[in-house]
Amino acid sequence: MSVALWVVVPYIALTIFVVGHVWRWRTDQFGWTTRTTQLLESRLLRLGSPLFHLGVFAAIGGHVLGLLVPKSWTEALGVSEHLYHLVSVGAGTVAGVMVVAGLALLLARRFTNPRVRRTTTRMDKALFAVMALVILLGMGETVGRNLLGGGYDYRATVAVWFRGVLTFQPDPGTMVNVPLVYQLHALSAWVFVAMWPFTRLVHVWSAPIAYLWRPYVVYRRRTTRPRAGARHVAPAPLGRAAEDTGQAVTQAHQPTP
Numbered sequence: 001m002s003v004a005l006w007v008v009v010p011y012i013a014l015t016i017f018v019v020g021h022v023w024r025w026r027t028d029q030f031g032w033t034t035r036t037t038q039l040l041e042s043r044l045l046r047l048g049s050p051l052f053h054l055g056v057f058a059a060i061g062g063h064v065l066g067l068l069v070p071k072s073w074t075e076a077l078g079v080s081e082h083l084y085h086l087v088s089v090g091a092g093t094v095a096g097v098m099v100v101a102g103l104a105l106l107l108a109r110r111f112t113n114p115r116v117r118r119t120t121t122r123m124d125k126a127l128f129a130v131m132a133l134v135i136l137l138g139m140g141e142t143v144g145r146n147l148l149g150g151g152y153d154y155r156a157t158v159a160v161w162f163r164g165v166l167t168f169q170p171d172p173g174t175m176v177n178v179p180l181v182y183q184l185h186a187l188s189a190w191v192f193v194a195m196w197p198f199t200r201l202v203h204v205w206s207a208p209i210a211y212l213w214r215p216y217v218v219y220r221r222r223t224t225r226p227r228a229g230a231r232h233v234a235p236a237p238l239g240r241a242a243e244d245t246g247q248a249v250t251q252a253h254q255p256t257p
Helices: 002-027 043-068 071-076 080-112 114-118 123-148 158-166 180-198 201-206 238-253
Strands: none
Touching: 002 158, 002 180, 002 201, 043 080, 043 158, 071 080, 080 114, 080 123, 123 180, 123 201, 158 180, 180 201
16 A cells, blocks of 8 residues: 555656646647636736735745755755744745635635636636645645644655655655655645646646736737827718718719710
């Protein structure tokens, strides 16, 4: 069971992640989009989207630091375990609150607005459910276990196992005695990774940097602005225009003398 959960499941998820993206790009490039609904509702989106995305970016940065940077490296830089724990819990709590608040606003917008709700697919609903589970379990780790429960040094177990998966040297034994909330968080995260290529999340790989400051939807004017110094000609009234057109047609059909 340990090998199945902590070796087989991760590599199945990573294989689906890679092959799924290649398949999606080759078969559904027109569907490679966020399917934005800004035109249907923008008030909650304007508040929920920045909260969610900034919180997610902060959480990803914390995971990269905690999982990929060995404990010996931070200690060599003079960062004690106590200091690392304080920074990790503090920053993780702030990022988690931002993610939860942003996701709550986005979900409320999607399921309470009839027009937005009609654009929500079954895959979207499954994605939101798994995403919410991953986030809640992550908050359980940060707040429940580390802030209120006395703490847990996941860098000696979970981080070692995760780096082993990435280097093709996984050690399932390091995850056997890990607290249940960490195990569930890891397994739900692999499910999330496997679902990624078949959801709207593929848009992340399109422009991961410019996406931060680009507008949601690019609008174009129906008419161009008049050039400086150009003489403005007022359009003729509809009745006069129709009369002039009729006269022109009549003259065109008169026989030439």
